Amino acid sequence: MADSPVELPGRLAILPFRNKVLLPGAIVRIRCTNPSSVKLVEQELWQKEEKGLIGVLPVRDSEAAAVGSLLSPGVGSDSGEGGSKAGGSGESSKQDTKNGKEPIHWHSKGVAARALHLSRGVEKPSGRVTYIVVLEGLCRFSVQELSARGSYHVARVSRLDMTKTELEQAEQDPDLIALSRQFKATAMELISVLEQKQKTVGRTKVLLDTVPVYRLADIFVASFEISFEEQLSMLDSVDLKVRLSKATELVDRHLQSILVAEKITQKVEGQLSKSQKEFLLRQQMRAIKEELGDNDDDEDDVAALERKMQNAGMPANIWKHAQRELRRLRKMQPQQPGYSSSRAYLELLADLPWQKVSEERELDLRAAKESLDQDHYGLPKVKQRIIEYLAVRKLKPDARGPVLCFVGPPGVGKTSLASSIAKALNRKFIRISLGGVKDEADIRGHRRTYIGSMPGRLIDGLKRVSVSNPVMLLDEIDKTGSDVRGDPASALLEVLDPEQNKTFNDHYLNVPFDLSKVIFVATANRMQPIPPPLLDSMEVIELPGYTPEEKLKIAMKHLIPRVLEQHGLSSAYLQIPEVRSKLIIERYTREAGVRNLERNLAALARAAAVKVAEQVNTLRLSKEIQPITTTLLDSRLADGGEVEMEVIPMGHDISNTYENPSPMIVDETMLEKVLGPPRFDDREAADRVASPGVSVGLVWTSFGGEVQFVEATAMVGKGDLHLTGQLGDVIKESAQLALTWVRARAADLNLSPTSDINLLESRDIHIHFPAGAVPKDGPSAGVTLVTSLVSLFSNRKVRADTAMTGEMTLRGLVLPVGGVKDKVLAAHRYGIKRVILPERNLKDLTEVPSPILSGMEILLVKRIEEVLDHAFEGGCLLRSRSKL
Ligand code: ADP
Numbered sequence: 001m002a003d004s005p006v007e008l009p010g011r012l013a014i015l016p017f018r019n020k021v022l023l024p025g026a027i028v029r030i031r032c033t034n035p036s037s038v039k040l041v042e043q044e045l046w047q048k049e050e051k052g053l054i055g056v057l058p059v060r061d062s063e064a065a066a067v068g069s070l071l072s073p074g075v076g077s078d079s080g081e082g083g084s085k086a087g088g089s090g091e092s093s094k095q096d097t098k099n100g101k102e103p104i105h106w107h108s109k110g111v112a113a114r115a116l117h118l119s120r121g122v123e124k125p126s127g128r129v130t131y132i133v134v135l136e137g138l139c140r141f142s143v144q145e146l147s148a149r150g151s152y153h154v155a156r157v158s159r160l161d162m163t164k165t166e167l168e169q170a171e172q173d174p175d176l177i178a179l180s181r182q183f184k185a186t187a188m189e190l191i192s193v194l195e196q197k198q199k200t201v202g203r204t205k206v207l208l209d210t211v212p213v214y215r216l217a218d219i220f221v222a223s224f225e226i227s228f229e230e231q232l233s234m235l236d237s238v239d240l241k242v243r244l245s246k247a248t249e250l251v252d253r254h255l256q257s258i259l260v261a262e263k264i265t266q267k268v269e270g271q272l273s274k275s276q277k278e279f280l281l282r283q284q285m286r287a288i289k290e291e292l293g294d295n296d297d298d299e300d301d302v303a304a305l306e307r308k309m310q311n312a313g314m315p316a317n318i319w320k321h322a323q324r325e326l327r328r329l330r331k332m333q334p335q336q337p338g339y340s341s342s343r344a345y346l347e348l349l350a351d352l353p354w355q356k357v358s359e360e361r362e363l364d365l366r367a368a369k370e371s372l373d374q375d376h377y378g379l380p381k382v383k384q385r386i387i388e389y390l391a392v393r394k395l396k397p398d399a400r401g402p403v404l405c406f407v408g409p410p411g412v413g414k415t416s417l418a419s420s421i422a423k424a425l426n427r428k429f430i431r432i433s434l435g436g437v438k439d440e441a442d443i444r445g446h447r448r449t450y451i452g453s454m455p456g457r458l459i460d461g462l463k464r465v466s467v468s469n470p471v472m473l474l475d476e477i478d479k480t481g482s483d484v485r486g487d488p489a490s491a492l493l494e495v496l497d498p499e500q501n502k503t504f505n506d507h508y509l510n511v512p513f514d515l516s517k518v519i520f521v522a523t524a525n526r527m528q529p530i531p532p533p534l535l536d537s538m539e540v541i542e543l544p545g546y547t548p549e550e551k552l553k554i555a556m557k558h559l560i561p562r563v564l565e566q567h568g569l570s571s572a573y574l575q576i577p578e579v580r581s582k583l584i585i586e587r588y589t590r591e592a593g594v595r596n597l598e599r600n601l602a603a604l605a606r607a608a609a610v611k612v613a614e615q616v617n618t619l620r621l622s623k624e625i626q627p628i629t630t631t632l633l634d635s636r637l638a639d640g641g642e643v644e645m646e647v648i649p650m651g652h653d654i655s656n657t658y659e660n661p662s663p664m665i666v667d668e669t670m671l672e673k674v675l676g677p678p679r680f681d682d683r684e685a686a687d688r689v690a691s692p693g694v695s696v697g698l699v700w701t702s703f704g705g706e707v708q709f710v711e712a713t714a715m716v717g718k719g720d721l722h723l724t725g726q727l728g729d730v731i732k733e734s735a736q737l738a739l740t741w742v743r744a745r746a747a748d749l750n751l752s753p754t755s756d757i758n759l760l761e762s763r764d765i766h767i768h769f770p771a772g773a774v775p776k777d778g779p780s781a782g783v784t785l786v787t788s789l790v791s792l793f794s795n796r797k798v799r800a801d802t803a804m805t806g807e808m809t810l811r812g813l814v815l816p817v818g819g820v821k822d823k824v825l826a827a828h829r830y831g832i833k834r835v836i837l838p839e840r841n842l843k844d845l846t847e848v849p850s851p852i853l854s855g856m857e858i859l860l861v862k863r864i865e866e867v868l869d870h871a872f873e874g875g876c877l878l879r880s881r882s883k884l
Helices: 035-046 063-067 164-170 174-197 199-210 213-223 228-236 240-271 274-292 298-310 316-331 339-351 365-375 380-395 414-425 440-444 457-465 488-496 532-536 548-566 578-588 595-625 631-638 652-659 668-675 684-688 729-744 779-794 820-829 839-847 850-854 864-871
Strands: 011-018 027-032 053-060 092-095 104-107 109-122 129-149 152-159 403-407 429-433 471-475 519-524 538-542 694-701 704-716 721-724 763-768 802-804 834-838 857-861
Touching (some): 011 129, 035 129, 109 152, 174 240, 213 228, 213 240, 228 240, 298 339, 316 339, 365 380, 380 403, 380 538, 414 471, 429 457, 457 471, 548 595, 578 668, 704 779, 763 779, 820 839, 820 850, 834 839, 857 864
Parallel strands (some): 403 519, 471 519, 834 857
Antiparallel strands (some): 011 152, 027 129, 053 109
């Protein structure tokens, strides 16, 4: 900034400056659009090499001036008038327009300015030229004489500001020194106030130290917004003392106004309620986000969530609760710790089917029966019970019928029966797996205070199925256990109780949910592990395992068509003849259900699918290789003419394979190739019972009945009994008991010459239950253990075609056991022809399908001696009847 006084030429072209005052030291930017000012700029500035000086005169706004552009006062003033004498200092000169309209008020003092920057623009399409001039005010002048030069004005001027030497003298004046000190102090105060508000006033502070004080006065005043009159009077303050005191007054006034404004804002801010503040902050946040281009508008998300919640049909009290939670969410920032959990919770509330139901159509019992028959082979009793259940629902739709519980080994169709019920009722079906659920929270949910808390499986299931009246399958209800984390069974009891499940309380949800419209169906492998109260609340329907004949029928009628369809095949590609299916059942599966059978069939289908897909590929490939273009075709194509294509039949053999493939028929070679060598055969029992000490037992596991071999052996030792094979306490005791009984009856059983000889004299006994990785327990191995020990000590082989089950007392009585039907079926699967059963299990035999019974010899016994009699070829040679 130039602080040295400028040499003014006597004459200056004058730029009128409407309603504004340019003060020395200030910088302004003017847009010149008016023809006369454009001309002025063009002639006085643009075309001159050196961007010379120009005078800037303030003009008062007038209506006439307002019609034109900002710089209009000169318009029409080229009347040829020589000029007018300017009035005395501080007065405005008047110049009438040519047609005598509004006079233009020129001020008699102005500021000489230097053009710092000039830019020229051409407006389109008019082609009008405009200029933007950046001017820096340099020093005051007064107008001596104003005259027109073409369309603009020029003036004879005389300089008003002091020259450098004059200034130096004036600065010695003590009054001026005092005044400038006062000004600086006020200015400093203003700067420090501004500094608190914004940090960019540092440069102003530097000015205070470097720029002479008379200049500072102008610069400071120029930077405030003050009235035109005040600016004019500043311009008129040619005298330094006057100027300084005026500036001090203006700066002080500005300072006070800032302080007052600040006070008011503080007061108002204090009065702003919390919510208003929040609103303001939120607005700011939104503005910031917009600036950042952050368009994943959370606000909109929340609004969408609210809309979803409104449509969820919540009961009034829950809606209130949800709204409270939503308000909380609104106040949170997405980054805040509780935000996502709160949001997830509200999403759950919005997603839950509070009212939504799937329409139940008029139940057609005949159709339901047909559909059950279509999907399932056999199971007449089960189907009958399901039809009864449906019939009751038809008569009384809101009847609180019993909860059906299908009990049976895996793969017997429990799940698919339950889904058939859903189909018959036209309801959605959802399966909740309860296997391994030990924590009550799995059923009831975790309280929301826990990190990672979530709703229980039931509520989660309902959210997934999104209707409040599905058929819900509680799968493997026998696999829930209780431990320190609570008792899932008691939570289930509440779920199944029609009185309580109307207001089921999930800990996570924390508001009651009505489960009464849900139809519950449960499945279990075994009844024993189900806690009695829970079992009591359900109606058990047992599904026995299938006989091989039934399995064959299921495979032919249901599994094979389904498996083929699942693999994109049909009988045109793959055929599995009945004999092969039978082989699969006999050699590759040994299960109560049909799951492995289905798996094996699927393996065959996969193998066939690969072959078929390969064939189709080769076919397509060979099709592509065929060149179908001919020269004629080429030339016609080149002409752009339409080509009529003749379809030429492909080679006979290829099309034949493609269109009508000869189906792949599964034979034994393919069976072995795909499924591997046979896994089971009828000879297993015979092979394993090849030496004394091995007997064949029948046990019951969660997979249904199983054949369990028991192996005993003796070796040199001290009379100890070793037991292996993951045995539970009960079975261990049975082994102890069996050994005691055999030792006590050693002489009678012809195992030792006299009764006073110790059978275990210098030998240990080891009993092992193969399939060592599978845990075993239960009392029903008693008779099998005795048989195996007798076989060991008598060195006689047990009959391989005979299997047995039964609990034994110390006195040799055989007590009834459970799972008889499954055990007999298991024996049948192993190809065992004779089964020894406790006599009191006779009643259970009615459950065994008659074709199986007819092919087997069932031997009912009361005492262990009878078991031994049946188990050995030629009977057990007892020396005498029991003396006990
Ligand atoms: P579970 O639930 O008892 O373990 P699934 O219902 O899953 O058994 O049944 C396994 C497979 O066997 C399913 O594909 C099912 O359709 C089929 N299946 C079981 N029993 C029959 C049956 N009686 N008739 C037709 N398919 C059956």
